[in-house]
Amino acid sequence: MAERIITGFHAIEEKVLKAKEQNSCSGMSIVYGKSGPRVKKILGYAKEAGISVRSARDEELDALVKNLPEALREHRGIVLCVSGENAKTRNTVDFDAWLLQAASRPENERQTVVVLDSVTDPHNVGAVIRSCDQFGAGLVIIPERRGARDVAENEVIARSSAGSSAWVPVAVVSNLVRAVQLLKEKGFWIYGADAGGSRVNELTFSARSVIVMGSEGSGIARLLEEQCDSIVSIPTCGKIDSLNVSVAAGVLLYEVYRQSL
Structure with missing residues (x-):
C-alpha cells in the first residue's frame, strides 16, 4: 500500500495528537533533520504516542517530499510518514x-x-x-x-x-x-x-x-x-x-x- 508523506508543523502535530488520542499510531513514523523548538515539541508528542522517530539528512527529507505538489515540498526539517491502513485514513465520516x-x-x-x-x-x-x-x-x-x-x-x-x-x-x-x-x-x-x-x-x-x-x-x-x-x-x-x-x-x-x- 502506498505511503503518504505529510508536511507542515500544524498538520503533523494535529495528526500526531489525534493518533495519540485514538490510540491509532500503527504505520506512522517521523523523519526529522533540524531540531528547532517546534520540531522538538512534535517529537515529544510522537514519543508519548509511541510513534517511531529517526533523524535523517536533508537530502533524504528532500527525496521523501519530491513527489508532493510544489506547495507541500517545504518540509522545514520534519515529515510524517503514514503507511498501511492509516495511509487511507482521513477525517471523513459516513x-x-x-x-x-x-x-x-x-x-x-x-x-x-x-x-x-x-x-x-x-x-x-x-x-x-x-x-x-x-x-x-x-x-x-x-x-x-x-x-x-x-x-x-x-x-x-x-x-x-x-x-x-x-x-x-x-x-x-x-x-x-x-x-x-x-x-x-x-x-x-x-x-x-x-x-x-x-x-x-x-x-x-x-x-x-x-x-x-x-x-x-x-x-x-x-x-x-x-x-x-x-x-x-x-x-x-x-x-x-x-x-x-x-x-x-x-x-x-x-x-x-x-x-x-
Whole structure:
C-alpha cells in the first residue's frame, strides 16, 4: 500500500495528537533533520504516542517530499510518514451515520453543518475547516464531484486548515441536494449564503443550522438554493462586491457561535 508523506508543523502535530488520542499510531513514523523548538515539541508528542522517530539528512527529507505538489515540498526539517491502513485514513465520516447520531441529540442542542458547493480551491476548503474548528461546527459536507477532493490536494487542505482537518469531520456525498433534504427532515434549518438575503446581524440562527457556501464564481447551484429556508448576506462597505468564500464562512460561523454563548 502506498505511503503518504505529510508536511507542515500544524498538520503533523494535529495528526500526531489525534493518533495519540485514538490510540491509532500503527504505520506512522517521523523523519526529522533540524531540531528547532517546534520540531522538538512534535517529537515529544510522537514519543508519548509511541510513534517511531529517526533523524535523517536533508537530502533524504528532500527525496521523501519530491513527489508532493510544489506547495507541500517545504518540509522545514520534519515529515510524517503514514503507511498501511492509516495511509487511507482521513477525517471523513459516513453522512447517513452522522445524521442518525445528530438526530438523536436534544433538539435545542447547538449543531452546525457547513455545505461547500463547488468550492474547488483546497486552500479555501482548508480555511473553512479551520473556522469550523474554531467556532464549533460539527460537520463539513463536500460533493464527490466539483469539490477539492484529490488525494494530493487533501494535504493542501490539511496544511491550510492549520491542522484542524484532523479534528473536524468531513462527509463526502454524491448528491448535495439529497444531503440537505435529509438534514431538513431531521430539523435542520438551511441558510444559503448570498447577496441580497437577510443581514446576518439581524438573523436568529436555529439551534440546528446548515450554512451553504457556493463558489465565488457561480454561487450556490439553483437546485441547492431552492432547498434553502433563508438566504443570508454579510453587510460590507468595500469597493468589490464579495468576500472570499472562506472569509465569508468564518463570519457566518462566528455569528452562529456568538448566538450560542
